Amino acid sequence: MAWANQDKTAIVGxxxxxxxxxxxxxxxxxxxxxxxxxLKACADAGISIKDVDGFAYYSGAGAGYLDKFDTxxxxxxxxxxxxxxxxxxxxxxxxxxxxxxxxxxxxxxxxCTYAVTVMALQQLPQHRLGVVFGAAKPNPxxxxxxxxGLVGPGHLMSVLARRHMHLYGTTQDAFGxxxxxxxxxxxxxxxxxxKAPLTPEEYNASPMLADPLRRLDFCLETDGxxxxxxxxxxxxxxxxxxxxxxxxxxxxxxxxxxxxxxxxGMPDPWFASSGHKFxxxxxxxxxxxxxxxMDVALIYDHFSPMVLMxxxxxxxxxxxxxxxxxxxxxxxxxxxxxxxxxxxVPVNTHGGNLNEAYIIGMTHVVEAVEQVRGTAINQVxxxxxxxxxxxxxxxxxxxxxxxxx
Amino acid sequence: MMTAPIKYGxxxxxxxxxxxxxTNPDTEPFxxxxxxxxxxxxxxxxxxxxxxxxxxxxxxxxxxxxxxxTLPGTGTVFSFAVCNKNPVTGEDYVYVPxxxxxxxxxxxxxxxxxxxxxxxxxxxxxxxxxxxTPISEGWxxxxxxxx
Numbered sequence: 001m002a003w004a005n006q007d008k009t010a011i012v013g014x015x016x017x018x019x020x021x022x023x024x025x026x027x028x029x030x031x032x033x034x035x036x037x038x039l040k041a042c043a044d045a046g047i048s049i050k051d052v053d054g055f056a057y058y059s060g061a062g063a064g065y066l067d068k069f070d071t072x073x074x075x076x077x078x079x080x081x082x083x084x085x086x087x088x089x090x091x092x093x094x095x096x097x098x099x100x101x102x103x104x105x106x107x108x109x110x111x112c113t114y115a116v117t118v119m120a121l122q123q124l125p126q127h128r129l130g131v132v133f134g135a136a137k138p139n140p141x142x143x144x145x146x147x148x149g150l151v152g153p154g155h156l157m158s159v160l161a162r163r164h165m166h167l168y169g170t171t172q173d174a175f176g177x178x179x180x181x182x183x184x185x186x187x188x189x190x191x192x193x194x195k196a197p198l199t200p201e202e203y204n205a206s207p208m209l210a211d212p213l214r215r216l217d218f219c220l221e222t223d224g225x226x227x228x229x230x231x232x233x234x235x236x237x238x239x240x241x242x243x244x245x246x247x248x249x250x251x252x253x254x255x256x257x258x259x260x261x262x263x264x265g266m267p268d269p270w271f272a273s274s275g276h277k278f279x280x281x282x283x284x285x286x287x288x289x290x291x292x293x294m295d296v297a298l299i300y301d302h303f304s305p306m307v308l309m310x311x312x313x314x315x316x317x318x319x320x321x322x323x324x325x326x327x328x329x330x331x332x333x334x335x336x337x338x339x340x341x342x343x344x345v346p347v348n349t350h351g352g353n354l355n356e357a358y359i360i361g362m363t364h365v366v367e368a369v370e371q372v373r374g375t376a377i378n379q380v381x382x383x384x385x386x387x388x389x390x391x392x393x394x395x396x397x398x399x400x401x402x403x404x405x
Numbered sequence: 406m407m408t409a410p411i412k413y414g415x416x417x418x419x420x421x422x423x424x425x426x427x428t429n430p431d432t433e434p435f436x437x438x439x440x441x442x443x444x445x446x447x448x449x450x451x452x453x454x455x456x457x458x459x460x461x462x463x464x465x466x467x468x469x470x471x472x473x474x475t476l477p478g479t480g481t482v483f484s485f486a487v488c489n490k491n492p493v494t495g496e497d498y499v500y501v502p503x504x505x506x507x508x509x510x511x512x513x514x515x516x517x518x519x520x521x522x523x524x525x526x527x528x529x530x531x532x533x534x535x536x537x538t539p540i541s542e543g544w545x546x547x548x549x550x551x552x
Contacts (some may be wrong), residue, residue, distance in 0.1 A: 055490045143426035143436075144458040145547050148502040149419050151492040159504055166484070208411060209488035211524075255464070264504045264516050265457065271484070345482040379476040 003248055003286035005405065007140035009104045013229035014366045015040025017190050019357035024122040025223035030063050031077055032351030033225035034120040035164070038078065041227040042142065046240035049078050054085035055399075056103035057304065058095030058390070058398075059360060061088040061214025064121045065129055074118075077404040087252060089398070091235035093300070094391030096361030096381025098251030098279075103230035113231060119362045120225035128221065129153070143299060145262060150210075154218045154303055156261035157392075158210035164272035172212055174323035175304040176203040178347075179216050179354055181332045182301065185378050187353035193220050194355045217304040219353035224332035227364035229244060230367065236405075238378075243405045244369040248289075250282035251398035259394045269319060274309035274392040279399040284315075287401055289385065291315040294345050294401075296371050296380045298388040299365035301352040306392045314387070316345060338381035349378040360373070364388045365400070413524025415488055418548045423493045424540040426498050432459045434473045439545045448472040455513040478504040478535040480549065483514060488525040499524045505533060505549055513520040521550035525532040 015037045017025075025033060042049050055061075061069045071086040085106035091096030096119070101114035123129060129152075137145055150156050164170050179198060186192035198216070204213040229390045236243035256266055257275035266273075284290055291297075291314050301307045308322035317325035325331075330344025338347045350356050350367035357363055368386040370376040374381075391397030428436050431447075435458075438445040447459035450470035454463060462469050483504045491498035501519040519527060520536060533549035540546045 089445055096432050135452055138425050138427045140429040140432045141458055143428070143432070145516050146428065147419070147424045147540065148518055149488060149500050149518065150486070155486060155488065155502070159484045159502065162486060163484040163529070208487075208489070211411065211413075211489075213486075263458075265510075265512070270512045 001285070002288065005104050005108055007137065007233065007245050008155055008230055009107050009246045010229055010405070011220060011228050011230050011246065011365070011369050011402065012021055012236045012239040012241065012243055013041040013045025013099065014369050016226045016366060017046055017224045018136065019193055020223040021193060022128065022221035022223060023125060024206045025122050026124060030120045030122045032065050033122065034063065034069065034074065034118050034227070035077055035226035036121065037227035038116055041116065041229045044240065045229045047229070050081055052080060052114045052116050053083055054103065054106045054115030055083065055117045056099050056106060056117045056230070057088035058099040059092045059119070060090055062092070063119070064123065067122070069118065078380065082182060085115060085369045089396055091301070091394045091396060093360040093393065094397035095251055096390035096398065097365060097388045097400035098249065098390055098396055100246055100400055101249035101251060102366070104246055104249060105233050107230065113235065115230045116227055117230065118225065118227040119360050121359050123221055142262070154213055155210040157303045158213040159264065160261060160272055164305065164309065165291065167268065167272055168323070170308070170323040174308055174326045175213070175217050175366055176200060177326050178304040178331065179203060180306045182348040183355045185333055185349050185353045189266055189351060189356060189377055192351050193222055211304065213303065213305070217301045218356045220378035222357045222359065224359050225255070226359045226366060228365055242373050244372045245403040245405055247403040248283040248286035248401040249399070250279040250286065250334045251396040252279060253395035253397050257395060260392065261393055272309065274306050274313045275397050276310050276313035276389060276392060276399065279397055282320040283399040283401055285348045287321045288403065291345065294385050294387045295383040296331055296386050297347045298350070298368050298386060299347055299390055300361050300364060300389045301348060301354050304360070307347065310389055332358050333378055333380070335378065338379060346380055349376060349380065361390045368400065368402045406480060410525050413489065413499045416499050416520050416522060416524045416527065418518040418536070418538050419491065419500050419516055420540045421540040421546065424447065425542060426540065431461055436468070436544055437461055438473060439537070439547055442537050442545065444476045444478045444547055445473040446476060446507055447508040448474055448510070457511040457513040463511050468499055476507055476509040479508045481551070482519070482527065482529055482531040483534060484529060485519065486525050487527065501527050503549060512549070515547055518548045519551065520548065
């Protein structure tokens with residue numbers, strides 16, 4: 001059944017700071033960067049910050065994993081006259097695109113008129129996400145995980161990747177192809193952190209951090225902020241750009257995934273998956289669409305194998321067929337035609353978290369907006385539908401389909 | 406473009422003195438048993454299903470009654486990674502985090518280190534037996550050794 005809120009809201013403004021290599025954003029403060037992103041998103045939408053009256057966060061309103069946003073503090077900083085909606089999704093980056101659904105909830109409920117979703121990340125030495133699990137104080141739950149020396153999310157996900165290799169014969173070549181194929185999309189992007197084309201030899205020379213994963217299978221550690229403004233369709237038509245229409249949006253997941261790699265109790269086939277099948281099925285049901293209808297896919301790529309497993313969970317290929325799909329070139333973008341390769345759907349035309357920047361998923365939302373506006377740097381020809389995803393991580397993970405106005 | 410497998414050499418458990426844990430009343434029976442070198446897992450006393458880590462309610466029947474049966478101490482490698490740096494000191498140190506399906510406790514897993522073989526020889530499906538590692542504050546950790 002079609003989603004009751006289908007095509008009723010739209011993302012109308014996007015804003016971002018420069019992207020900095022981890023720690024290099026200092027002496028800027030995190031609220032300085034968040035403010036720049038929010039003000040740029042307002043300017044992009046053609047509205048004033050004084051029009052914004054809603055906050056729809058994710059990651060428990062986290063700014064990174066150790067700082068927190070506070071709505072009152074942002075209002076005080078930015079001079080917002082009042083706020084009538086302030087809500088967040090729980091857990092971590094898995095909610096990034098689902099935050100647009102929270103914004104939609106606030107807008108359709110007439111709690112607010114313009115909702116901002118923001119993420120800022122500043123990884124000073126004591127705030128590195130890459131070691132955040134290992135650095136956390138032991139608690140009764142993580143005392144069943146931490147002693148194993150799985151110190152970071154990449155180490156945890158290497159165990160999922162290994163199971164996928166065991167069950168389906170997936171090889172590290174497929175992980176390498178994901179990194180190389182999306183690297184090819186950053187050469188022309190001024191803000192991207194990694195722009196040089198990547199060869200198989202360079203990929204294979206990358207140090208093995210948690211076998212089967214190499215350093216280049218891990219996403220970038222970057223600083224910066226990204227904000228987007230969501231509003232109702234009637235208001236969206238008065239904004240500066242063509243609206244990026246919210247066509248479907250879901251967050252959550254099934255118990256078999258649950259806390260996922262913080263738990264390691266997932267039965268097959270969930271263990272060697274991205275945990276996205278539940279929200280994928282929901283957005284397909286909400287929209288009546290399927291993977292083949294997408295013109296571009298902005299897939300959360302904190303670690304390369306999780307792209308492969310999302311391709312399976314969304315149905316771009318069969319379960320277990322991710323490696324063959326990827327190795328046949330089907331996630332690549334062909335700049336000459338503005339389309340996919342070998343019948344595939346281009347993935348991460350912005351270079352993703354692996355190559356452009358990692359702001360806990362928000363760069364994927366920005367790229368989805370630019371693709372359906374028709375203003376992307378690596379524009380997909382006649383792009384009508386863009387899929388964006390958040391996670392794989394502890395629930396909720398999330399899925400979003402944006403539609404050209 | 407695949408490269409030759411890396412020769413890691415012997416897989417070691419991480420040094421116990423750098424590991425600490427905490428407990429709560431739900432999890433403490435597991436750790437008290439480990440102190441006595443007895444491997445257990447949280448079992449629902451009503452429906453018999455296992456769950457790990459121990460939690461207040463059985464996710465299948467919602468009972469809060471728990472049993473702590475003595476398990477054989479053996480298990481099967483469900484998945485693993487091979488790591489090569491001590492996460493605390495950064496020194497070269499080959500260790501293998503494993504996810505182990507516990508014999509006698511269907512659905513219950515432990516995440517631990519594996520020793521008794523080379524890092525490059527670990528495989529999914531390998532049979533293992535518990536190896537007790539003293540850690541800080543007098544607690545004991547269940548690690549595993551290749552059978």
